[in-house]
Amino acid sequence: MNDGLTRKRLGRAALNGAGIVVFLFAVFPVYWMISTAFKPNDQIFTTEFIPFPSPPSLDHISRVFTKGVAGHSIWQYLLNSAIVAVSAVALGAVFALLAATAVARFRFRFRTSFLILLLIVQMVPAEALLISLFTMVKRLGMYDQLIGLVVINVGLTLPFSVWMLRTFVAAVPKEVEEAAWIDGASRFSTFWRVLFPLVAPGLVATSIFSFITTWNEFAYALTLINDQGKYTMPVALQFFVGQRSTDWGGIMAASTLMTIPVLIFFLLVQRRMVSGLVAGAVKG
Amino acid sequence: MTTHTSTAARGGDNSSAPARRPRQSPHRSSGLPDWVVPYVLLLPGLLVIAALLLYPLYQIIDMSFHKVGLAQIKAINPRPAEFVGVDNYTHIFESDLFWPSLRNTILFAAVTVALTLILGTLVGLLLNKLGKKMSMLVIVGIMAAWATPPTAQSVVWKWIFDSDSGVVNWSLNLVPTWLSELVFGVSDWSGHPWFNSTITIYFVFVLMVVWGAFPFIAVSVLAGLKSIPSELYEAAQMDGSGPFTTFRKVTFPLLKPVFSVLMVLSIIWDFKVFTQLYLLGGGTVNRDAFNLSLWSYAEAFSNPPKMGIGAAIAVVLTAILLVITFVYVRQIVKTEDDIR
Numbered sequence: 001m002n003d004g005l006t007r008k009r010l011g012r013a014a015l016n017g018a019g020i021v022v023f024l025f026a027v028f029p030v031y032w033m034i035s036t037a038f039k040p041n042d043q044i045f046t047t048e049f050i051p052f053p054s055p056p057s058l059d060h061i062s063r064v065f066t067k068g069v070a071g072h073s074i075w076q077y078l079l080n081s082a083i084v085a086v087s088a089v090a091l092g093a094v095f096a097l098l099a100a101t102a103v104a105r106f107r108f109r110f111r112t113s114f115l116i117l118l119l120i121v122q123m124v125p126a127e128a129l130l131i132s133l134f135t136m137v138k139r140l141g142m143y144d145q146l147i148g149l150v151v152i153n154v155g156l157t158l159p160f161s162v163w164m165l166r167t168f169v170a171a172v173p174k175e176v177e178e179a180a181w182i183d184g185a186s187r188f189s190t191f192w193r194v195l196f197p198l199v200a201p202g203l204v205a206t207s208i209f210s211f212i213t214t215w216n217e218f219a220y221a222l223t224l225i226n227d228q229g230k231y232t233m234p235v236a237l238q239f240f241v242g243q244r245s246t247d248w249g250g251i252m253a254a255s256t257l258m259t260i261p262v263l264i265f266f267l268l269v270q271r272r273m274v275s276g277l278v279a280g281a282v283k284g
Numbered sequence: 285m286t287t288h289t290s291t292a293a294r295g296g297d298n299s300s301a302p303a304r305r306p307r308q309s310p311h312r313s314s315g316l317p318d319w320v321v322p323y324v325l326l327l328p329g330l331l332v333i334a335a336l337l338l339y340p341l342y343q344i345i346d347m348s349f350h351k352v353g354l355a356q357i358k359a360i361n362p363r364p365a366e367f368v369g370v371d372n373y374t375h376i377f378e379s380d381l382f383w384p385s386l387r388n389t390i391l392f393a394a395v396t397v398a399l400t401l402i403l404g405t406l407v408g409l410l411l412n413k414l415g416k417k418m419s420m421l422v423i424v425g426i427m428a429a430w431a432t433p434p435t436a437q438s439v440v441w442k443w444i445f446d447s448d449s450g451v452v453n454w455s456l457n458l459v460p461t462w463l464s465e466l467v468f469g470v471s472d473w474s475g476h477p478w479f480n481s482t483i484t485i486y487f488v489f490v491l492m493v494v495w496g497a498f499p500f501i502a503v504s505v506l507a508g509l510k511s512i513p514s515e516l517y518e519a520a521q522m523d524g525s526g527p528f529t530t531f532r533k534v535t536f537p538l539l540k541p542v543f544s545v546l547m548v549l550s551i552i553w554d555f556k557v558f559t560q561l562y563l564l565g566g567g568t569v570n571r572d573a574f575n576l577s578l579w580s581y582a583e584a585f586s587n588p589p590k591m592g593i594g595a596a597i598a599v600v601l602t603a604i605l606l607v608i609t610f611v612y613v614r615q616i617v618k619t620e621d622d623i624r
Binding site for chain 2: 049
């Protein structure tokens with residue numbers, strides 16, 4: 001009996017040990033990014049291993065704001081990223097909500113075809129459309145303008161938004177709307193005053209995903225913008241890399257600042273992300 | 285997962301809806317006829333998808349049969365593109381870069397998908413066994429990896445593998461010289477470069493993408509495991525089944541739909557990685573390290589631009605992916621009752 005108990009304890013210790021290893025593997029690069037951002041240069045450019053910045057320095061953080069990179073403070077790039085992401089999310093949310101309501105609330109011809117179309121277009125690699133969207137944006141006079149990026153990101157995020165949002169709309173019991181309808185509410189006010197408040201949490205979750213996708217988007221931001229003052233954060237990052245040497249302190253400070261909003265949003269919606277992506281794969 | 289399941293349950297016919305259906309009481313004559321409503325709601329989204337995804341898809345195919353250069357893409361008075369038949373395709377199939385980039389694309393996807401799925405599944409199983417506090421800690425840790433934007437991932441890993449001040453070279457220097465010599469054939473790691481040769485670029489690339497992608501697999505597998513009734517495991521244990529047999533005979537068959545979706549999603553994601561490779565390889569400098577995405581970009585946005593050739597490469601990439609997508613769509617249509 002004693003033997004069994006020892007074995008059980010050993011098993012538990014092994015599991016916890018494995019847990020710690022996974023934790024360290026996952027966290028180390030993120031920790032290293034933040035820690036480097038707070039190290040003075042002589043602790044960065046060294047062949048020694050310095051686990052903690054001692055003492056921590058705010059030099060890099062303040063420098064990326066005041067001096068910036070490529071001629072602009074990173075405020076400018078953060079602002080550009082935020083403008084693109086917020087506009088794309090706001091526009092996308094309207095389109096997605098309408099389409100999701102259509103597929104979740106109505107049975108109509110081509111409904112199945114539309115859902116399958118959504119699945120297929122989600123799988124077309126965005127990178128493959130780069131060339132044709134580039135020529136399109138150029139022809140429409142939206143090259144080198146943030147509006148071009150907004151439009152593109154609405155297109156890139158919409159299929160997934162509709163796909164995810166439809167499960168939230170379908171989760172609202174039909175009876176609630178029917179009751180409002182019987183009470184004489186118009187179609188619009190049924191939608192706006194009854195369905196919308198109930199779907200709002202789902203809409204927030206879906207919007208956060210679109211925000212993260214747009215915030216992180218690199219390939220289009222790289223090709224559609226030429227003016228340095230209009231760069232988004234992901235594109236601006238690479239200008240810390242010089243011909244001869246790289247400003248590691250600056251690039252880590254900027255990366256950290258760029259990662260923070262995503263990290264916060266992520267912890268808020270991680271549960272829904274999984275259910276959205278593998279929706280229907282498991283029958284619980 | 286529960287979101288969806290409850291949806292299906294509520295959407296069923298056994299709801300306690302009032303017998304008097306509102307549609308049958310047309311007490312408001314204003315507004316649109318009922319059958320038009322879904323189409324009106326769908327229209328804006330459909331237009332966006334048509335304009336920004338379907339039309340570009342058509343256009344990329346069209347461009348791949350044309351010679352498209354600077355004169356064709358300028359905003360004012362563009363000249364019509366010259367039709368060149370399959371010349372662009374012959375050009376890419378005969379190019380020195382075709383086989384290397386196809387090989388890089390496929391090998392990278394195969395290795396990365398396999399490692400991500402194995403590591404993700406193991407971590408998912410581990411999370412299911414761990415105590416509450418410990419599993420919370422590990423979940424928060426893997427979330428941090430998952431949330432890091434691809435551009436930030438790339439610069440951090442580049443820093444970790446930096447030749448002079450990177451932490452990897454520092455730790456490899458701790459290995460006794462004779463051992464390091466024996467295993468790696470390198471005795472001094474100070475200044476050892478990681479981003480000069482294709483093979484080491486890809487080593488870091490695989491490691492980085494696996495690091496960023498296994499959390500999603502782990503959390504999905506965990507969600508799947510939670511949905512398996514514990515009686516099944518008790519029964520298996522009573523029958524004297526060991527942990528490996530239990531996984532093979534109980535867990536795996538039940539989670540098979542999850543695994544197949546995760547696998548297809550991973551293949552699709554790993555087949556077209558652009559951002560991380562672009563940043564690790566230093567843009568389009570290192571031609572040996574191209575995958576299809578990066579090669580397409582390099583051709584299309586070279587100086588002078590060869591958009592037609594870039595488009596042909598993009599078509600090849602999309603064609604491969606659509607074949608894989610077909611498997612995925614069939615799986616989804618089979619498992620989602622809601623779609624039919």
